[in-house]
Amino acid sequence: MLSPQEIERYDRQIRLLGIEGQEKLKKSSVLVVGIGGLGTVVTTYLAYAGIGRLVLVDDGFVELSNLNRQILYAEGDVGKSKASVACKKLREANSKLVLECYAQRFDRDLGERLVKDVDIVVDALDNWETRMLLNEICVKLRKPLVHAGVEGWYGQVATIIPGKTPCLYCIRPYKSNEKRDIKKTISVVGVTPGLLGILEVAEVLKLILGIGETLQGKMLFIDLLNLEFKVFEVKRNPECPICKHVQ
Ligand SMILES: [Zn+2]
Known part of the structure; x- marks a missing residue:
């Protein structure tokens, strides 16, 4: 049930989603893995959208070179744990949000425990090694x-x-053992994770609400410099070692 304050706070989107839709968001829980360029945007917009429960994982510390894109962190946060700063900022943004923040490495044990307990998972990671582990856990637990x-x-x-x-x-x-993943510092302009993080949140909202078109079975590629947006269909690999037995 939404309180009168919540009905006022979410008025502009309740006009689109109805009270029922807003209540669906409140009843939902989302795990966000990584609170960097993507994750700071994803968690902020999920918190402001009125998601009921947010679970965050990141074992990193804020660095000065994060501050071109990781918008939950300020200059005074350099050196602090990303998870604890993010948690504090998100709590200030939305006191009704149930928040769980883990300043820990995302490994299989923690991953299975957290994924099992949420409705949707968001990959806001910066490396394929952890991403593949997250994919494997989500497939195993059907999330x-x-x-x-x-x-x-x-x-x-x-x-x-x-x-x-x-x-x-x-x-x-x-x-x-792919070489490309060995602690490479990537180049990135802040607007890229900003836009892509927002697109991830739009996917989450539509999945929860059961409305609109989502990127299920598709991949959207964006080239912001040349302003190209392309959607490709992607197919299941019948021999995929991760998902071939999952129906
Ligand atoms: Zn697969």
Whole structure:
């Protein structure tokens, strides 16, 4: 049930979603893995949208070079734990939000425990090794996963419904010894994770509400510099070692 304050706060979107829609958001829980360029945007917009419960994971600390894009952090936060700063800022933004913040490395044990307990998972990571682990856990536990990745002016978004759509491994088979993943510092302009993070939140909202078109079985590629937006269909790999047995 929404309080009178919540009905006032969300008035502009209740006009679109109805009270029922807003209540669906309040009853929902979302896990966001990574609170960097994508994750700070994703968690902010989910908190302001009125999602009921948010779970955040990041074991990093705020660095000065994060501050071109990681918009939950300020100059005075440099050196502090990302999870604890993010939690404090999000709590100030929305006191009704149930928040769980983990300043821990996302490993299999923590991952299975957290994924099991939420409705939707958002990939806001910056490396394929952890992303593949997250994909595997979401497939195993049959949880929808909204993926985004960014670099430079480029980004991609896809929504994975285990058993229905391709999983991330079907789309991009990854071997853990890939050289490209070894602690490479990526170049990125702040607007790229900003836009892609918002697209991830739009996917989450539509999945919860059961409305509109989502990127299930599709991948959206964006080249912001040349202003190209392209949607490609992606197919399940019948031999995929991660999802071939999932119906
Ligand atoms: Zn697969």
